[in-house]
Amino acid sequence: MNFINTFTIALRAILLNKRRSFLTMLGVIIGVGSVVLLTSLGTGLQSYVKDQFDSLGSNVLYVVPGNPFANGGAGSENAILERTKPTLKVKQVQDILRQNRDTITDGSSTVLDTAEAKYSNVTKRVTLYGVDASYPNVLNSPASKGVWFSQSDSDRSKRVALLGTTIAEELFGKTDPVNKRIKLNGQAYVVVGVLESKGGSFGGPSFDDYVYIPINTLFDNFSSQTVNRFIFKVRNQEELGIAKANIEKTMLKDLKKEEFTVFDQTELLKTINNVLGVLTAGLGGIAAISLVVGGIGIMNIMLVSVTERTREIGLRKALGATPNVILSQFLIEAALLSIIGGMIGVLIAYIGTLAVQSFFPAKILPESIALAFGVSTAIGIIFGAAPARNAAKLSPIEALRSE
């Protein structure tokens, strides 16, 4: 009595009553489908966030006032408060650049504000991003049309601006914005360039939505007066640690330790990924409960099936089936139901992922599929064990005597 024979018997039993088999599988289909789909959304998000960071350029160090990571982490109330503390000074960037010429290639201060932008008859509230002329060297933001403003433009607080792709389109439509004038809070600014698209930033303002002006211009004409952060580009991945230490040393000359924080992308990414990870796990956990329910469904149906087939089991035993053979037959039946249900679930999750991909980042990993397969098998075997054991333990005589 080999495995193939038992397998064929089990498979045939499942195919014999397709409707019941399908209804039995339904719990597992839904369970696996939802777990795989939800985790694919989570992984998709995490991978999307990482891609966003990568597109900004790696090897970037950020310096912000206070400590946004304490007491709730980035994005919390505390972080926003910290950001507006007037601890960073523009001249500190120059100091740091001067002292770390071999490890740090360039740096810029940045500050955010808002203004009303107007071109011809289009008015729009925009986010102003005040930066140094060195900004494009730090964060990989080439101009697709026109040019970036120069350091002298910045020193003289010239009223020039670069537009993100989206803003350019919204204000100018198909017209070329370069060398045209826009009004920011009523003041005239010359558009010197349009930036390359950086892609959507899910759930937040995109770099394509900003209006970039020299930082000094912003300080002179708008309400924000404090630097939000510094950004520095480090030459090599390996030198990130050294650069970070040196920056901290320089900053400590003017400030106390708790008045600023230096971090690189990875920490930020880690924080975000942690949140996403917890979210994904939470959703996955809830979906996993439905998997358990699916398993219970299998167990119930198998119990009924064994009772209904008591006569048949008695006959098989009379003809030579040993208890182990009967046990294997029913275990394989349960496992098969579960595995087939799992695969259908994965298929549905895959279709769901494709459907959702147009407006939400979602990605199915091969690991998820392998895991779904493994879990399905386990569920089938675990929840099929009791019914299978009942079947194996039947006495041939009693079984043959039953209705």
Place this chain on the structure above:
Amino acid sequence: MLLALKNVSKIYKLGDQEIRALNQVTVNIEEGEFVAVMGPSGSGKSTFLQVASLLSSTEEGTILLKEKNVTKYSEVELARLRNKEIGFVFQQFNLLARTSAIDNVALPLVYAGVGAAERRARAIEMLGKVGLSDRANNTPSQLSGGQQQRVAIARALINTPAIIFADEPTGNLDSKSGEDIKALLEQLHAEGKTIVMVTHEAEIARIAKRLILFHDGELIYDEKYGYNKHLKSQKTIEYVDMLKKTRKTPRLLFGKVTGK
């Protein structure tokens, strides 16, 4: 000697009460014999069949099959033995529903570990032997009672067992199909098969060559050897005489007389 039961008892415990469905039964069956087992309901004839066909264990006594003592065999060993040496024919056919005749006949071969191609070939051959080659792919619901029983007999034969045990093989059949099955059993016996058949129909019992009689769990009469001396009583003699008489008249049910 093919099958030997010596002082075999089947005991059920009900609380502190002991119920002997079989009590000290001794009987030997030679190769090629055709034995009819008769007795009223509750006589133990069905229990005897179960024990002799190794479906049920015994609490007392020994069983030898082909000279081997199989009394203390484990469940697994017994299953293997049944697969190899015993063929079953049931009153209710016990075919697998929604399964073709071929697959039904081949079932014992599945448990014997035979490969698919060989199973198919042997099943077709056996279906031919019982005259159902053209029904190979039919399921039980597409077959008459007589045809179903013939499929069951083909299944019982497929592993060339030592003994065929039949439990009221014509019980669920009309008289015409019953005749067909009778003829088939006679043919098998003529070919040398050993058959042990439980029946309550004298008409069917007639085709057997040896009659054994049960009553209240005791083997009271064995046609080959005469009465069980310890149990010979007036009542038993009357009993047996009536039976001997009825063996020669058609359709006389045990305990009941049906008019013709």
